[in-house]
Amino acid sequence: GENVEQHPSTLSVQEGDSAVIKCTYSDSASNYFPWYKQELGKRPQLIIDIRSNVGEKKDQRIAVTLNKTAKHFSLHITETQPEDSAVYFCAARQNYGGSQGNLIFGKGTKLSVKP
């Protein structure tokens, strides 16, 4: 089955700096890769996702890159702000001819943005 590794487990940056979180997956059949942000005590929320036929996707200060050959994908946050502080989870999912498999989550990265 799929296995998703996420690094680092904690990340501390100064406000205005960039943050990068990396994930690797094991199953080459995985073709959908979402990222979730979870603030303390709240539900995980989808912030960006990418399909396997796309190498990069950007949404304002957030971008995700995918390297299918190496089986890794990364979340990039530029110009970080204190409100970016949260736990971020990556995930991978197989898609069986249009029918979705389960999302397999990484263990999370706790991002702290210091003012």
Added chain:
Amino acid sequence: DSGVTQTPKHLITATGQRVTLRCSPRSGDLSVYWYQQSLDQGLQFLIQYYNGEERAKGNILERFSAQQFPDLHSELNLSSLELGDSALYFCASSAQQGYGGYTFGSGTRLTVV
């Protein structure tokens, strides 16, 4: 509001007791997933239902069970509760076809005392 409704929001109960957590998926979503999140832990997948049928099982204890009803709402039953079962329990739903992530509910915080 994500469209996924979980009740109750908080639950405090004693060891050995049994509780039921309820989830109503987003309109049109046929799949429901249950996750357990302990303090400072990741999202532990428990079980998935699709249109009333069990689809996948994760690290779900034998003391735990779930089901999805014809109206697509789901219930997670936790019995013989132990202190270690204290956690945030999330329900998520998704459409089964095509691409798309999960939409999570706000969770039920269970405290076993």
